Amino acid sequence: MTGPVAALALRGLMKSYDRPAVDRLDLAVRAGEFYALLGPNGAGKTTTLRMVAGLLKPDAGSIDILGIDARADPIAAKQIVAWVPDEPMIYDKLTPLEYLAFVAGLWGVDPSAAEIAAQELLDDLGLGPHAHQRCESFSKGMRQKVALAGALVHEPRLIILDEPLTGLDAVSARRVKEILQSRVRAGATVIMTTHILEVAERMADRIGVIIAGRLVAEGTLTELRGQIGQGQSSLEDMFVALVDSEAAA
Numbered sequence: 001m002t003g004p005v006a007a008l009a010l011r012g013l014m015k016s017y018d019r020p021a022v023d024r025l026d027l028a029v030r031a032g033e034f035y036a037l038l039g040p041n042g043a044g045k046t047t048t049l050r051m052v053a054g055l056l057k058p059d060a061g062s063i064d065i066l067g068i069d070a071r072a073d074p075i076a077a078k079q080i081v082a083w084v085p086d087e088p089m090i091y092d093k094l095t096p097l098e099y100l101a102f103v104a105g106l107w108g109v110d111p112s113a114a115e116i117a118a119q120e121l122l123d124d125l126g127l128g129p130h131a132h133q134r135c136e137s138f139s140k141g142m143r144q145k146v147a148l149a150g151a152l153v154h155e156p157r158l159i160i161l162d163e164p165l166t167g168l169d170a171v172s173a174r175r176v177k178e179i180l181q182s183r184v185r186a187g188a189t190v191i192m193t194t195h196i197l198e199v200a201e202r203m204a205d206r207i208g209v210i211i212a213g214r215l216v217a218e219g220t221l222t223e224l225r226g227q228i229g230q231g232q233s234s235l236e237d238m239f240v241a242l243v244d245s246e247a248a249a
């Protein structure tokens with residue numbers, strides 16, 4: 001009997017530079033889940049996600065996105081994935097509304113539906129008053145929010161975000177979290193890297209920890225406590241214990 005299709009299934013994923021950055025990584029994220037990917041600096045999180053987003057060629061392994069073999073059919077895979085990098089690029093000479101219309105056009109979204117979605121996203125992210133200003137004058141956080149809106153305007157089924165909350169003020173961070181949670185409630189899957197462990201603790205259905213390119217722990221907070229913590233251990237306590245034990249090994 002086959003189970004439900006995973007939103008993301010990685011098997012034996014491998015990428016080396018002078019040494020392995022992602023080392024035969026196996027990872028499965030269920031459809032409809034909010035998954036937080038944690039790991040110390042240089043653990044291989046961004047490298048993994050860049051391969052999933054089709055921006056970096058793996059040395060070996062497979063990537064399945066909602067049943068699509070992303071290495072064999074990258075275009076079909078990209079159509080259902082949104083990727084928000086930690087340092088996004090947007091077009092400075094465009095206004096947020098023009099940028100979102102452009103991106104929605106690339107995805108083949110109907111222009112009038114795209115305009116409604118764009119306005120709603122910009123309002124939700126507090127960018128409504130700036131919708132007609134060119135992005136060139138925007139702060140880093142404002143650019144980040146425009147990029148996030150661009151990634152969400154085509155209603156992707158798998159949303160992958162690399163450190164989306166870094167650099168956002170508290171109100172904006174709250175709004176981004178609410179938008180992501182509402183996407184999950186609507187059936188999308190979210191995979192997010194973060195160094196803010198309280199965010200993972202509060203928002204994620206399951207948490208995966210990568211160290212040196214390999215998944216070393218995974219589960220709900222309760223499951224992780226069963227594996228590595230005890231009683232009411234915080235995620236921070238467990239994370240530090242894991243990193244220390246891997247360093248000692």
Ligand SMILES: Nc1ncnc2c1ncn2[C@@H]1O[C@H](COP(=O)(O)OP(=O)(O)OP(=O)(O)O)[C@@H](O)[C@H]1O
Nearest residue numbers: 017018020021039040041042043044045046047048
């Ligand atoms: N283009 C590159 N050339 C050489 N080495 C690289 C390159 N990109 C990443 N690496 C190396 O691969 C390893 C994993 O890096 P990666 O950016 O995936 O880590 P990360 O888990 O995202 O870290 P952080 O939390 O600091 O963002 C690191 O050792 C890094 O130096």
